[in-house]
Amino acid sequence: MGLEFLHRVMRATAVVGVLAFAFVALYYNIEFAWGILVGCAWGIGNFWALTRVITALVTPNGIDRRRALIRSAIKFPVLYVGGYFILTSGWFPPLALLAGFTILFVVVALKAAGRMFLHLDDRAKRPASTPETLGTRT
């Protein structure tokens, strides 16, 4: 489970967000649907920026200060200024934004639960089966 897991989470969240948008727009309310989509985009943007900041700042190979500064300068406006703007604009219902923002965490939880129940991490740790190893097993 590395950084590619996080990229897959972001892609899956985008797909779920678009599906939720279409479903809510069709069966409930277009304003609420846009709120979910914007909240989902906000969540993905925040998560992507957080990934970038942490990989730049928390690394055993020494910090690239310029890169870390640039990424931090992008991340905090995305989370707080962007969030403040979309919450105070009044264009979207706050509950819809909250629902959209939560999609990412639901996807993370479901993907992590799937990995746990399917024992995918254990399988990755196990050595590959070769004729020699298979021969020694009883």
Next chain:
Amino acid sequence: MDFKTALSFALPLGLAIAALGSAFGLGRAVAAAMDAMGRQPEAAGKIQTGMIIGCALIEALTIYALVAFFILQGRIA
């Protein structure tokens, strides 16, 4: 003290407590991750991934508090 006055005191206080808890949580998570990376640099990728998910969940708490603030703010005025 009426409902609106109580709410106007409680809302910023609640948001501040959530932000404080989130800050402590993030600090502890990053400190623990740095410690773990120092002990096992070969596991840095896995530690980073877990930490990113943890940090996102901790940050989400503050966002939820912020959204709750905006939802309840309308009841003050």
